[in-house]
Amino acid sequence: ETGVTQTPRHLVMGMTNKKSLKCEQHLGHNAMYWYKQSAKKPLELMFVYNFKEQTENNSVPSRFSPECPNSSHLFLHLHTLQPEDSALYLCASSRKGLRANTGELFFGEGSRLTVL
Amino acid sequence: AQSVTQLDSHVSVSEGTPVLLRCNYSSSYSPSLFWYVQHPNKGLQLLLKYTSAATLVKGINGFEAEFKKSETSFHLTKPSAHMSDAAEYFCVVSEDNFNKFYFGSGTKLNVKP
Numbered sequence: 001e002t003g004v005t006q007t008p009r010h011l012v013m014g015m016t017n018k019k020s021l022k023c024e025q026h027l028g029h030n031a032m033y034w035y036k037q038s039a040k041k042p043l044e045l046m047f048v049y050n051f052k053e054q055t056e057n058n059s060v061p062s063r064f065s066p067e068c069p070n071s072s073h074l075f076l077h078l079h080t081l082q083p084e085d086s087a088l089y090l091c092a093s094s095r096k097g098l099r100a101n102t103g104e105l106f107f108g109e110g111s112r113l114t115v116l
Numbered sequence: 117a118q119s120v121t122q123l124d125s126h127v128s129v130s131e132g133t134p135v136l137l138r139c140n141y142s143s144s145y146s147p148s149l150f151w152y153v154q155h156p157n158k159g160l161q162l163l164l165k166y167t168s169a170a171t172l173v174k175g176i177n178g179f180e181a182e183f184k185k186s187e188t189s190f191h192l193t194k195p196s197a198h199m200s201d202a203a204e205y206f207c208v209v210s211e212d213n214f215n216k217f218y219f220g221s222g223t224k225l226n227v228k229p
Contacts, residue, residue, distance in 0.1 A: 002159065043206070043219040090159055104150055104210075105217060107159035 003027040006108035023091030122220035135194040139207030150208040
């Protein structure tokens with residue numbers, strides 16, 4: 001138990017569906033991240049939120065839409081995805097100080113997404 | 117620019133024998149370095165971290181790593197492998213006071229009975 005909970009753990013969706021991934025952290029952290037992990041590819045950073053504000057969008061297609069309503073919750077809204085978007089989506093959190101993060105990333109167990 | 121190179125994509129050892137997973141990095145700053153482990157269909161779990169204190173870092177499950185600045189290396193070792201150590205291991209470098217994290221491409225460890 002890392003203190004970062006992701007739901008659902010598994011999701012199968014068609015290309016025309018709209019779904020959302022949810023991440024919740026119970027660690028008192030104030031920075032949250034979405035990563036994409038595809039087979040045989042390095043871990044890819046997608047989005048970073050610090051104190052609820054998006055500070056990084058790593059050229060992610062607009063069919064992925066993040067939302068961070070507060071420092072404990074992070075969503076990834078999905079619509080009109082492609083089969084190549086099938087991957088493990090990992091949420092992480094860390095503690096951010098006034099000017100910098102102060103420690104390591106804590107990961108959730110991931111949401112395994114399959115796009116048909 | 118930061119980069120992390122894990123020199124072996126796959127390592128296979130017999131149970132009870134030593135484990136060595138290699139990691140080299142490039143950094144313009146004094147880096148912080150981490151090793152994470154990922155079991156199948158799980159998230160990444162922190163094994164150990166180096167943040168400019170002792171260069172020999174001990175982690176969970178008997179793993180340790182040594183920061184060697186002159187060699188820009190942070191290799192992960194364990195004296196005796198267990199079957200439960202079979203997983204994928206990621207070396208991670210952080211710069212800019214943990215504002216950026218750079219991941220290696222991972223090393224899959226196979227442990228044979």
